[in-house]
Amino acid sequence: ETLNRSLDSPALTRTILTEAADLMGAAKAALLAIRGEVLVAEEVHNLSDEYRRLFCLPLSDSLSGTAVVEGRTVAVEDVDAEPLVDQVLVREGGYRSFLTAPLRSYKGTRGALSVYYDEPRRFSEDDRTLLRTFAVQAAIAIDNQRLMREKDEMALRDGLTGVYNRTYLELALDRLVKEARRRNGVASVLFLDVDDLKMVNDTHGHAAGDTLLTDLAAILASCSRESDVVARYGGDEFVILMPDTDAAGAQAVAAKIAAAVRRRNAEAQAAAPLSVSMGRHTAVGAEVSDLLRTADREMYAMKRARRSA
Incomplete structure (x- = not known):
């Protein structure tokens, strides 16, 4: 409901991250977007601008990429025990565990949603399902906002020439x-x-x-x-x-x-x-x-x- 109320707001992605962190009891969150063959951080919550700048992970060889490619929630319960974790990002982000779920809607997969914790954490199947379900709702909200903007834009464009009306x-x-x-x-x-x-x-x-x-x-x-x-x-x-x-x-x-x-x-x-x-x-x-x-x-x-x- 909160996401639907935010469809006409430019702060929708920030709302998504705040709601995701609160829902999952996480300290931090990031919205990840597909850019060619890599994932980048499109928006972050309680993470630095430097973290957002540094975040660039291959879809084919990263845990976040696995969540996108395989369409499942990936859990890392202790970053020190997982060799695929990017330690540069871990140091900048200051987290010890995380969950990542794909952002999937009727228009396909556009990226992923990650939530981060300051301590190692055991994740249950309910945790994975809850984040995956929320990520689907978030992806639908983002797609709906884009459709609304495209509709608004079309209403201000000349149908024949494409310039403004x-x-x-x-x-x-x-x-x-x-x-x-x-x-x-x-x-x-x-x-x-x-x-x-x-x-x-x-x-x-x-x-x-x-x-x-x-x-x-x-x-x-x-x-x-x-x-x-x-x-x-x-x-x-x-x-x-x-x-x-x-x-x-x-x-x-x-x-x-x-x-x-x-x-x-x-x-x-x-x-x-x-x-x-x-x-x-x-x-x-x-x-x-x-x-x-x-x-x-x-x-x-x-x-x-x-x-x-």
């Missing part, structure tokens, strides 16, 4: 406006529109139009920084929200996009070329709230000028 853009813009007002910060936005998308759909089919949208989204993502927000605003319109970016920085991004569009048209075998109109605006402080509206106006002014020409 308008809902997320508005949330990001609200955060940016508050931060810019607080720090009198600068921000820029690019507002982009795929030219003549309806004509492409009517002439070449909607698949060709979708290709233009997905190609542009990929170009925008590749030309942006990790801190920027690339979003499909609606239909044929896209936005790049760029915090802490002045006019020169925004112009540089716009130039990169224009060059990438030209390369795409020169190299692609698509049914229709990609043509993009672009509006750009930079604001400081409270004026950041007008970023989208101003960039939108500039983009449509650009489209009208091109049509007139």
